[in-house]
Amino acid sequence: MTAIDPAARAAELRALLEEANHRYHVLDAPTISDREYDLRFRELVDLETAHPELVTPDSPTQRVGAPVEGGFPPVRHDVPMLSLGNAFGHDELREFDARVRKGLGRGADGPSVTYVCELKIDGLAISLRYEGRRFVRGATRGDGTRGEDVTANLRTVRAIPMRLREDPPADALEVRGEVYMPRGAFAALNEQLERDGRPLYANARNTTAGTVRQKDPAVTAGRRLSVWTYQLVGANGLATHSESLDLLLRLGFPVNPVTRRMDGIDQVIAFTEEWAEARRDLDYETDGIVIKVDSLADQAALGFVSRAPRWAIAYKFPAEQVTTRLEDIDVYVGRTGAMTPVAHVTPVLVGGTTVRNATLHNIDEIRRKDLRVGDTVVLQRAGDVIPEVVAAVVEARDGSERIWEMPSQCPVCGTGALREEGEVVTRCPNPYCPAQRIGGLLHFSGRGGMDVDGLGGKIMMQLVDRELVREPADIFRLDVETLESLERLGRKSAENLHRSIQAARQRPMGRIVNSLGIRHVGEQTAIDLAAWLAGEVPRGEHETEADWSRRAADRLRDASVDELTAVSGIGPVVAQGIRRFFDDEHTRDTLHRLLDAGVSAEAPTPGTSTEPATGPLSGKTLVVTGTLPGMSRSDAEEAIRDAGGHPASSVSARTDYLVAGDKAGSKLTKAESLGIPVLDEDGLRALLEGRT
Numbered sequence: 124m125t126a127i128d129p130a131a132r133a134a135e136l137r138a139l140l141e142e143a144n145h146r147y148h149v150l151d152a153p154t155i156s157d158r159e160y161d162l163r164f165r166e167l168v169d170l171e172t173a174h175p176e177l178v179t180p181d182s183p184t185q186r187v188g189a190p191v192e193g194g195f196p197p198v199r200h201d202v203p204m205l206s207l208g209n210a211f212g213h214d215e216l217r218e219f220d221a222r223v224r225k226g227l228g229r230g231a232d233g234p235s236v237t238y239v240c241e242l243k244i245d246g247l248a249i250s251l252r253y254e255g256r257r258f259v260r261g262a263t264r265g266d267g268t269r270g271e272d273v274t275a276n277l278r279t280v281r282a283i284p285m286r287l288r289e290d291p292p293a294d295a296l297e298v299r300g301e302v303y304m305p306r307g308a309f310a311a312l313n314e315q316l317e318r319d320g321r322p323l324y325a326n327a328r329n330t331t332a333g334t335v336r337q338k339d340p341a342v343t344a345g346r347r348l349s350v351w352t353y354q355l356v357g358a359n360g361l362a363t364h365s366e367s368l369d370l371l372l373r374l375g376f377p378v379n380p381v382t383r384r385m386d387g388i389d390q391v392i393a394f395t396e397e398w399a400e401a402r403r404d405l406d407y408e409t410d411g412i413v414i415k416v417d418s419l420a421d422q423a424a425l426g427f428v429s430r431a432p433r434w435a436i437a438y439k440f441p442a443e444q445v446t447t448r449l450e451d452i453d454v455y456v457g458r459t460g461a462m463t464p465v466a467h468v469t470p471v472l473v474g475g476t477t478v479r480n481a482t483l484h485n486i487d488e489i490r491r492k493d494l495r496v497g498d499t500v501v502l503q504r505a506g507d508v509i510p511e512v513v514a515a516v517v518e519a520r521d522g523s524e525r526i527w528e529m530p531s532q533c534p535v536c537g538t539g540a541l542r543e544e545g546e547v548v549t550r551c552p553n554p555y556c557p558a559q560r561i562g563g564l565l566h567f568s569g570r571g572g573m574d575v576d577g578l579g580g581k582i583m584m585q586l587v588d589r590e591l592v593r594e595p596a597d598i599f600r601l602d603v604e605t606l607e608s609l610e611r612l613g614r615k616s617a618e619n620l621h622r623s624i625q626a627a628r629q630r631p632m633g634r635i636v637n638s639l640g641i642r643h644v645g646e647q648t649a650i651d652l653a654a655w656l657a658g659e660v661p662r663g664e665h666e667t668e669a670d671w672s673r674r675a676a677d678r679l680r681d682a683s684v685d686e687l688t689a690v691s692g693i694g695p696v697v698a699q700g701i702r703r704f705f706d707d708e709h710t711r712d713t714l715h716r717l718l719d720a721g722v723s724a725e726a727p728t729p730g731t732s733t734e735p736a737t738g739p740l741s742g743k744t745l746v747v748t749g750t751l752p753g754m755s756r757s758d759a760e761e762a763i764r765d766a767g768g769h770p771a772s773s774v775s776a777r778t779d780y781l782v783a784g785d786k787a788g789s790k791l792t793k794a795e796s797l798g799i800p801v802l803d804e805d806g807l808r809a810l811l812e813g814r815t
């Protein structure tokens with residue numbers, strides 16, 4: 124018998140396993156059983172263990188690497204990962220088509236546009252980089268320009284090819300797509316958690332996001348994530364998007380089979396109707412249809428508006444509604460003392476998420492909808508919007524339902540609750556209420572603030588209860604031993620949390636200012652203040668970030684109301700809020716104490732000042748208020764900023780436009796009284812695109 128050459132056999136096994144992956148994930152036509160796959164995999168592991176020199180970086184056995192130490196390194200997306208505008212309903216799709224035709228110089232009667240329709244996968248956007256044929260880096264979208272390097276975790280996703288099947292058209296290639304957890308895998312995971320008596324996950328998308336950011340790739344590997352790719356970045360020499368999808372397939376990427384070229388918007392609409400129902404039979408969650416202009420030349424001609432392409436749109440499937448029972452209403456006290464009623468409902472699956480709670484906003488809303496405890500209610504959830512109780516099913520009442528009253532005292536500290544004239548919100552007026560303190564600290568450590576990964580409500584409550592944390596600066600003095608002494612925090616988690624706290628010591632000035640929770644100062648005002656500080660306190664040639672931060676903090680603490688009101692975007696109410704914060708003996712040194720604890724701001728580069736932005740809204744100040752139908756307030760503000768304009772939070776004589784959506788309140792009244800032009804979302808889009 125001739126001895127088998129280990130090198131040849133290893134190569135053969137690698138090819139066989141990769142081919143099996145491709146057939147399973149890309150072609151949906153498996154040719155070997157799971158058992159056969161596992162046997163061959165074992166054989167390769169044994170061979171590579173006996174002959175370590177045979178291991179190649181793209182061997183299927185190398186998909187599960189060692190746990191990641193520290194945080195995930197940042198990745199810059201040279202070509203930003205954009206978002207898409209939304210279309211709710213078919214009228215908005217026709218409006219999109221009209222905009223595209225106009226942009227391409229085709230009149231209403233001109234030839235129709237060829238579109239590609241794809242399912243909008245409800246997962247997590249990722250970018251995959253290949254050099255030569257080899258997979259070298261996988262990253263999350265992050266904020267679109269900066270994501271996280273999650274290569275080790277994405278390697279474990281078997282649908283992602285570690286080697287391309289053909290030579291790529293360029294030396295380096297970037298492919299984008301959506302990683303997701305199949306419904307079957309999600310259900311199996313929750314069944315396992317249930318058997319272990321552990322809390323269940325609410326939905327597949329959040330579980331996917333958490334899984335992609337796991338420190339230990341072995342955990343990710345066990346979660347059976349998959350991927351659909353839909354974009355080839357910088358595809359040279361191709362004429363259409365459909366050709367780039369074909370190329371992706373040839374290179375070995377999974378491309379969703381529910382992808383169709385459509386001639387004109389009527390065909391697109393028929394496709395959305397077909398898939399609104401058919402999608403329920405798929406083994407993954409989808410929340411809409413993405414419609415893209417097929418011709419790449421036409422895409423280039425149409426270009427972008429702010430952070431979204433003009434040549435594509437996301438049609439959102441109609442909101443799903445279900446009925447359930449309103450079991451009780453509780454009051455939550457936030458960091459400003461606002462007492463918000465929250466509905467507890469019998470858990471119910473809506474739009475792929477198990478919903479247990481839904482906000483009821485305020486007592487007026489409860490009265491207007493005449494909701495009673497014990498009612499059967501209609502619950503709605505659209506996309507990633509917070510679930511909402513739409514109405515009570517009055518016919519289902521049997522008389523046992525109870526009318527709910529707002530408690531007259533704060534449920535946390537017992538102080539008498541107040542509701543001021545003309546306000547809809549009931550508040551706990553006690554600034555030392557523990558709920559406000561915890562709310563404030565969570566705001567501080569949350570996403571728009573210092574973004575301390577892993578410091579959530581349960582841990583914060585223990586830290587405050589045990590008086591380990593009284594104010595933000597205390598967080599930076601916690602050591603691993605103290606963290607480990609908390610309930611449900613083992614050594615490893617304590618070390619991880621400690622590491623994220625250290626990583627949060629340096630943040631941009633805007634984020635630090637926002638994290639302080641100054642009344643009326645939100646993300647945008649904090650960015651305005653930081654820009655003002657960068658101009659007011661130029662950084663010295665050899666000055667450290669810590670020294671600059673201190674001088675900037677001094678300047679902010681001492682700024683007068685007049686000086687603050689002169690800052691672009693800041694009105695008298697906000698200015699007074701800031702002054703009050705720095706006049707109150709309890710809060711005036713919060714920022715300085717943070718710096719004492721070793722926090723510093725990323726300082727501006729010495730010698731630079733903030734340049735005036737250019738774009739269609741250059742020099743214009745806009746205020747966005749109310750709910751816009753197709754974009755969130757922060758998206759609208761970001762778009763305004765990208766177009767060179769200035770989004771402000773309060774209306775004043777210096778406001779150029781008010782953009783008002785549904786439920787716009789006092790800002791609208793004020794703008795009208797000042798004679799400031801009021802726009803709706805379409806008006807804003809027209810301005811952003813320079814159409815007026």
Ligand code: IVH
Pocket residue numbers: 205206207241242243244245246247248301353354413432435437
């Ligand atoms: S294309 C410039 N195609 O939807 C166009 N996106 O709301 C970039 N998504 O961030 C996106 N399925 O995470 C595209 N077939 C699909 C998609 C898709 C899901 C996600 C993606 C994107 C978000 C935009």
